Amino acid sequence: xxxxxxxxKVLAAIxxxxxxxxCKSVTVAxxxxxxxxxxxxxxxxxxxxxxxxxxxxxxxxxxxxxxxxGDEAYVxxxxxxxxxxxxxxxxxxxxxxAKHQSTEERARELRYEAFAEISRELGSKVAxxxxxxDNTETVLLNLLRGTGLKxxxxxxxxxxxLIRPLLLCTREEIEEYCGENGLRYVTDSTNASxxxxxxxxxLELMPRLLEINPSLHEGVGRMTFALGEDxxxxxxxxxxxxxxxxxxxxxxxxxxxxxxxxxILHRVISLMLRExxxxxxxxxxxxxxxxxxxxxxxxxxxKNKFAVVRKGVAEVQVIPQxxxxxxx
Amino acid sequence: xxxxxxxxKVLAAIxxxxxxxxCKSVTVAxxxxxxxxxxxxxxxxxxxxxxxxxxxxxxxxxxxxxxxxGDEAYVxxxxxxxxxxxxxxxxxxxxxxAKHQSTEERARELRYEAFAEISRELGSKVAxxxxxxDNTETVLLNLLRGTGLKxxxxxxxxxxxLIRPLLLCTREEIEEYCGENGLRYVTDSTNASxxxxxxxxxLELMPRLLEINPSLHEGVGRMTFALGEDxxxxxxxxxxxxxxxxxxxxxxxxxxxxxxxxxILHRVISLMLRExxxxxxxxxxxxxxxxxxxxxxxxxxxKNKFAVVRKGVAEVQVIPQxxxxxxx
Numbered sequence: 001x002x003x004x005x006x007x008x009k010v011l012a013a014i015x016x017x018x019x020x021x022x023c024k025s026v027t028v029a030x031x032x033x034x035x036x037x038x039x040x041x042x043x044x045x046x047x048x049x050x051x052x053x054x055x056x057x058x059x060x061x062x063x064x065x066x067x068x069x070g071d072e073a074y075v076x077x078x079x080x081x082x083x084x085x086x087x088x089x090x091x092x093x094x095x096x097x098a099k100h101q102s103t104e105e106r107a108r109e110l111r112y113e114a115f116a117e118i119s120r121e122l123g124s125k126v127a128x129x130x131x132x133x134d135n136t137e138t139v140l141l142n143l144l145r146g147t148g149l150k151x152x153x154x155x156x157x158x159x160x161x162l163i164r165p166l167l168l169c170t171r172e173e174i175e176e177y178c179g180e181n182g183l184r185y186v187t188d189s190t191n192a193s194x195x196x197x198x199x200x201x202x203l204e205l206m207p208r209l210l211e212i213n214p215s216l217h218e219g220v221g222r223m224t225f226a227l228g229e230d231x232x233x234x235x236x237x238x239x240x241x242x243x244x245x246x247x248x249x250x251x252x253x254x255x256x257x258x259x260x261x262x263x264i265l266h267r268v269i270s271l272m273l274r275e276x277x278x279x280x281x282x283x284x285x286x287x288x289x290x291x292x293x294x295x296x297x298x299x300x301x302x303k304n305k306f307a308v309v310r311k312g313v314a315e316v317q318v319i320p321q322x323x324x325x326x327x328x
Numbered sequence: 329x330x331x332x333x334x335x336x337k338v339l340a341a342i343x344x345x346x347x348x349x350x351c352k353s354v355t356v357a358x359x360x361x362x363x364x365x366x367x368x369x370x371x372x373x374x375x376x377x378x379x380x381x382x383x384x385x386x387x388x389x390x391x392x393x394x395x396x397x398g399d400e401a402y403v404x405x406x407x408x409x410x411x412x413x414x415x416x417x418x419x420x421x422x423x424x425x426a427k428h429q430s431t432e433e434r435a436r437e438l439r440y441e442a443f444a445e446i447s448r449e450l451g452s453k454v455a456x457x458x459x460x461x462d463n464t465e466t467v468l469l470n471l472l473r474g475t476g477l478k479x480x481x482x483x484x485x486x487x488x489x490l491i492r493p494l495l496l497c498t499r500e501e502i503e504e505y506c507g508e509n510g511l512r513y514v515t516d517s518t519n520a521s522x523x524x525x526x527x528x529x530x531l532e533l534m535p536r537l538l539e540i541n542p543s544l545h546e547g548v549g550r551m552t553f554a555l556g557e558d559x560x561x562x563x564x565x566x567x568x569x570x571x572x573x574x575x576x577x578x579x580x581x582x583x584x585x586x587x588x589x590x591x592i593l594h595r596v597i598s599l600m601l602r603e604x605x606x607x608x609x610x611x612x613x614x615x616x617x618x619x620x621x622x623x624x625x626x627x628x629x630x631k632n633k634f635a636v637v638r639k640g641v642a643e644v645q646v647i648p649q650x651x652x653x654x655x656x
Contacts, residue, residue: 143471144540146547148554152480197540204536210654212472212525219474222610226594233591239505263561266554282550 006177007170014050016225017157019165025053025124026163029115030086032058032186033069034280035129037078038174039166041183044129056086059111061093063103064188071186080185082104089114108260119161130155130164132217133171133206139220140201148282149231153223170217177196238267250275251315256304257292265289276316278302288314334505335370337496342378344553345485347493353452354491355379357443358406358414360386360399360514363457365406366502367494369511371455372410383413385446385454387439389421391431392516399514405425406512417442447489458483458492460545461499464537465529472525476610477559482552498545566595578603579643585620593617604644606630616642 014020025268028043030036040056047054058075072088079086091114114171115126130269142151157164167173178185200278209216241264245256257265269288270280278284278301288307291297291314297306304319333383342348356371358364367607368384375382390396400416419442425434443454462480470479485492494502506513537544569592573584580600585593597616598608606629608611616635619625619642626636632647 069576139471142549143467143548144537146541146544146549146551149477149558152555200536200540207535208528208532208536211470212528213474216472216474220471221474223471223474223476226591226610227480229594230558230591233589234558234562247392263350263554263558265489266557282554 006038006169006173007045008125009173010039010042010165011046011050013157013165013168014163017163017167019163020050020052020065020125023052023123023125023295025055025122027055027057027087027115027122027124028084029111029129030056030058030075031129031187031188032075032078033129034175034178034183034185035131035166035171037183037185038169038177039127039129040078040082041086041181043165044084044179051261053124054084055122055124056084057088057089057114059091059114061091061107061110063093063107071188074184074186075232087118089117115162125161125163127163127165131166131169131171131174132221135167135201135224136209136220137198137201137206138218139224140205141198143196144201147263149234152224153228153231154220156228157225168221234263234267237264238271241326242268242271247313251313254292254295254309254312254314257314264321265292272314272316273301276299276305276318278305278316334366334494334497334501335373337495337501338367339374339378340369341485341493342491345491345495347491348378348380348453351380351453353383353450354455355383355385355415355443355446355450355452356412356455357439358386358403359457359458359516360383360403360406360474361457361516362503362506362511363459363494363499365513366497366505366513367455367457368406368410368412369509370505371493372412381452383415383450383452385415385417385442387417387442389435389438389632390418391421399465399516402512402514415446417445429500443490453489453491455491455493457494459494459497459499459502460549461530461534462496463552464548465526465534465543467552468529468533468537469526472529477555477562480552481556481559484556485553498550507580516531559655562591562595565592566599570596570599575641579641582620582623582637582640582642585642593620600642600644601629604633604646606614606633606644 010019020026026043028036028040030040043054056075056079058072060068060072064114076086076088091107091110093103093107093110096110097103115128118124119126139152139154145151155164155167159166169177177183213219241256242252244269245252247253250272252268257268260268266285266289269292273280273284273288284301284307287299287301289311291299291307294309296310298306298310301307301316304321305320306317308315308317342506348354354371356364356368358368384403384407386400386459388396388400396646404414404416419438421431421435421438425431445454447454467480467482473479483495485491485495485542497505505511541547548583569588570580570586573580573596575581578600580596585596588596594613594617597613597620601608601612601616612629612635613628615627619627619635622637624638626634626638629635629644632646632649634645636645
């Protein structure tokens with residue numbers, strides 16, 4: 001196996017992002033696709049060397065009838081073959097999907113609920129098989145939407161108990177690895193029908209970008225890593241700042257807010273809006289920032305929610321619906 | 329004229345980026361192309377309202393024979409027509425181009441030297457005609473190279489005496505503006521032969537990206553603005569930190585460096601490398617950071633240059649060439 005193999009890159013990612021410190025148990029989320037199969041296999045190769053206990057989980061979404069059950073059966077046989085204990089979750093997506101929610105979103109929710117359960121019960125890290133191409137696609141998707149720093153950080157290599165050890169490997173390398181190691185994998189028929197934009201990026205843009213820069217994924221990987229550090233640092237400063245400015249429940253001292261540098265103030269306002277379930281759009285942040293600076297003001301930011309600055313404090317006020325009816 | 333016209337967006341950019349505070353004189357760099365012609369015309373419309381004195385400059389690079397002189401003649405006639413004082417610089421690019429330098433680079437150098445001269449003599453801001461599409465292209469170009477936060481900030485709206493009031497306008501809007509206002513403009517025959525990558529981005533990628541998100545340029549514009557704030561804030565923190573850590577010429581206290589958060593330490597190391605004319609690649613920054621953290625070490629970062637940490641200080645050492653010969 002050459003120096004750039006998936007196994008080595010998985011090891012590099014584990015070290016670079018400090019994925020396994022203080023953790024003796026890793027559960028791989030295995031769908032049966034090339035990515036998760038390669039991840040399971042490479043972590044099996046590293047199990048002894050790194051001294052963790054490997055297990056797997058599979059979430060059967062029951063969305064594709066026999067095909068779903070076939071995937072589950074394949075994952076069961078693979079885990080037996082590799083001698084990895086497996087836990088299978090069978091979930092009812094269609095029966096539990098909420099209004100205004102796509103099947104895909106609900107499936108994702110249930111999947112991550114299963115991961116959380118596994119992590120709680122086994123005290124393990126849960127490894128998902130996102131790769132370098134997924135990361136680049138996510139960055140482009142967010143760039144196309146005109147995201148801020150956070151969106152440009154791509155897929156987080158580590159978040160709580162979740163780890164993504166395949167983030168340094170491209171889809172090509174992963175498929176090659178499966179081939180070299182005689183690993184079969186399933187192809188999800190719904191993959192072809194995922195979101196329009198991501199598909200356009202994957203199929204139309206990516207080949208052209210790779211033509212311009214064949215090592216695009218490495219470059220973007222380095223970039224998202226550095227941006228992630230910048231972003232976390234600024235977020236931490238904002239969390240400290242909002243704690244310092246707090247004068248009561250949801251009420252913040254203007255005096256403290258005034259003295260914050262622009263990028264921190266914007267993040268603090270974003271936290272204040274999120275506290276009241278308001279999406280922090282750049283328009284709302286700018287508006288709120290302006291009345292904070294002017295020392296007084298009130299702006300309607302959402303149906304019955306107002307950003308209010310007066311008597312030296314700033315807050316997001318939520319007017320109860322019936323009260324609202326009276327005054328309108 | 330509608331609400332989104334070039335004139336209104338120029339005004340919005342001037343206000344948003346605070347381009348004219350404390351400045352009574354603006355010189356537009358006019359090549360004669362659609363962008364600079366539209367910029368000159370729209371600033372002429374705003375001259376009285378904003379109370380600055382408008383002038384223009386044109387740099388004749390003498391690279392395209394009669395075509396160059398034709399451009400100059402057109403700019404002269406346009407400025408006469410709009411009653412804007414004009415200064416023309418005639419520069420010798422081919423006769424002064426350095427080894428390992430492209431004609432294009434040298435032309436750019438001479439152009440910005442002329443802008444600096446104008447700014448010194450008239451005490452004016454120099455307005456260049458970079459537009460929203462140029463900004464998006466620059467971001468994509470840097471993204472493709474795997475840039476850091478700085479590269480994602482795009483074209484700075486304000487840098488020293490330079491201002492870019494067209495940054496909120498797309499190429500399309502600018503050409504429409506020229507049409508509506510009966511403004512003729514020249515087309516630079518070398519535009520078609522500019523850098524391969526930028527052209528690929530402009531001609532092949534951009535149409536596809538705009539298909540996915542028709543308001544791409546606005547989104548990227550908002551993004552680069554916010555990222556610019558983040559970036560400048562982090563750079564300022566780094567400049568303060570390096571000043572605090574300084575123990576002598578090019579020598580910095582490890583004790584101070586140790587205590588810096590990662591994103592600031594990386595920027596400080598980047599500054600230390602630049603001080604000794606070393607390009608701060610991520611590999612060099614990571615290596616230097618590691619020996620700073622370990623408290624001692626020496627790494628070869630470039631031919632005769634070393635990153636050295638010992639006795640509590642860190643520095644970039646440059647070994648004189650003849651000394652190097654002796655020891656090798």
